[in-house]
Amino acid sequence: MGKGDPMASHTVDTIAAALHRKGRWNVGEILFWVAAVASLFLLPERHLILNEIAIIGLFAVSLDLILGYAGIVSLGHAAFFGMGAYVAGLIAKHVVGDPLVGLLAAAAAAALLGFLTSFLVLRGADLTRLMVTLGIALVLGEIANQASWLTGGADGLQGVSMTPILGLFEFDIFGTTAYAYSLAVLFILFVMARRLVVSPFGLSLRAIRDNGLRARAIGVPVHRRLIAIYTVAAAYAGIAGALLAQTTQFVSLDVLAFHRSADVLLVLVIGGVGYLYGGLVGAVVFKILQDILSGLTPQYWQFWIGLVLVILVLAGRERLTDRVRGLWVRSAIRRRGGADAVPTAPVREA
Amino acid sequence: MLTILFDGVAYGMLLFVLACGLAVTLGLMNFVNLAHGAFAMAGGYVTAVLMNRYGVPFLLTLPLAFLVPAVLGLALERTLYSRVYGRSHLDQVLFSIGLVFMAIAAVDYTMGSQQQLIRLPSWLQGRVEVLGIQVGLYRSFIILVCGILVVALQLVLTRTRFGSRLRAAVDDPRVARGLGINVSVIFAATFAVGSGLAGLGGALGAEILGLDPTFPLKFMIYFLIVVTVGGTTSITGPFLASLLLGVADVAGKYYVPSFGAFVIYTLMIVVLVVRPQGLFARAR
């Protein structure tokens, strides 16, 4: 029974084809993006809020990369969001108003911050990580607050003016250019992330998340992979922050606030962790919820968010998000049951 | 300078009383309770309301500042928290963040978002000079009360049956259950006492730390630092960590005011990087 055997190569072909199929886009995904683009044309009065959804969605996807795929719980992801926002704002204000330049600068700065802090974050167990990520975000928030000569402090960074994108598309007050811009950036980054998660690299991340001990025992350089994905996720978050700065032409201390890290966590959890679309679905649901609930009690919307979180956890969030995930059944990132279901009790390395 | 040390110690002991409940909860139930600060806030508001609205003397409010959060903690533990014990840390984090948000918004709605001012009784106001150092009366009071609490806690842990059962349950809940120790009762009692102590700390600290609806989030990081730097396997660990933190914070804010807050965060990050299990924790 060697490789020349037609039976053997048939099996190999079948399997290769099966693997390939996992990488292909399914109908649900295509419909989603068609709808997203359609909303650009069909919902002109909603462009501002759609822009916010796209930005939050990108931010949540970046969190999914580390939480859903590498198992790192972070309470300070806003650090990268805020870093990107301030860098983009400062570049536009002091250097050049071209949005794409600002975007690249923000990505680089956030990636660098992610890379440097990854060494701190990857030491120690869950609780230590929570603390360190929280601590880093707080440090950054404090720096932004203190360095008001640079950041505008509590008043916020003003004077952020953007030149037209690619010299052609000027930012308008209706948010049309903004939404198109954010959507385009989101789409490109999403496609890249999607390729990443179905690649061997992405597979190794899931392995590390599921059983770090075993991953190491088959030769996966665990530490290096985690540093890599943390850096990438930081860059993504930084770009999301930059988009916010550029499309609203303002940056406030709020971008580094704790509630921003908590909110993005909530967004991702609502949509579902670990299948990449969760961040986008969650962003849509979150914004709709926010719209409705703000109508009820404008100032105390935090209460309802808290309630949603509590109920979500008590009801068992995996069961809820599994239904949503069922829609993407033939998607490449097929995982039924969620990462927290551990029937054969593998030892999780701290 | 010694005044700073004194103030720092007072602050540290206050932090300890506030955070010890969290340390025990984490060590005992392996539960990350980010909502711990809400109980502290509850105690503070009990005192503020009783004093400002009903004219109850400060000292008399303190037992209630302990009891109300304790009862609240007990109720929540039995109904909600116990369902989340075995879950992943992510779930616990989400759950407790949800509770905190609800608590903050609820307090904001009912009590308003302004700072609650507590007027200390006159015999606690002011300073005296002791051995050449300016010593605040209120801070002395705090050190005294907290000191008594610490000693009492240590005695309970080491000398009583409940204490040894608690220590057994912290060490290994399964074995403890096997020995016939009613672990759920211990969980409930510990959670209640921890919340009560937090409430007492909130009431005592209202004058120094300030009290408004954002209290739980503002101080959450401090509690977490105490717990992670001090470890969860003893009382002395968090105690020493609180003192260290208190002195560092007060000293930092006095000597380098613009970097005051950084001192704490950087200290925490450094400690966690060098010794992830905490400065004082015994290796498990």
Place this chain on the structure above:
Amino acid sequence: MTPALETMRLQKRFGGLTATDDVSFRLEKGARHALIGPNGAGKTTFINLLTGVLPPTAGRILLEGVDVTRLRPELRVRRGLARTFQINQLFPAVTPLETLGLAVSERMGGGRDWWRVVGSRREIVDEIVEVARRFRLLDVLDERTANLAYGKQRLLEIAVAFACRPRVLLLDEPAAGVPEAERHELLDTVAALPRDVSVLLIEHDMDLVFSFADRISVLVNGALFTEGTVQEVSSDPRVRAVYLGESVNG
């Protein structure tokens, strides 16, 4: 001749407890070597030392003549040392296909590849199929690992280690917990391992040991008690007293 794996006075102490006591051990190339000993003798600790999960207190480890004592676990795998775990250490949410795919990709250097879909490289898929066929996993390749029968999981446990194409394979109680009906399959696949792989087998199951091994080492209280051919060891009265006299789950 350079042994496939060798330890020189290997020692591991945990505070006052000596888990591995001055062990000098040789695994010859192509060997079928069994390591037996009573419970608590330190067999799994020994494996953990060999693979680098635990750092030794003293002594050296040589893999095909190269000193790997200080080498990180994942680098030892790259050099050809793989192991299985006594309790299955698998990825519950991932399929056997992906598990094997991961091991093969890592070995063939595709682990860093983030652009291409898993399985787009033909040679990787060929490898996966070959390993799956050898370990009788072809029919369950696409199921979630957590849903597999225990015997199949155990086969996957060995398959994944094998997919790293090791030169030295450490099997930690491969038959442990496998129900009677599924044992046969397991024992057959272990027996059919290619001769260019040197195998160290830890087992309690004496049937497996006697049918599989050429040589046996006996570990007692962390130290090498005795060593020899299957004949020598099984007829040694001291070994009988220390170990074979105990009740053994067959």
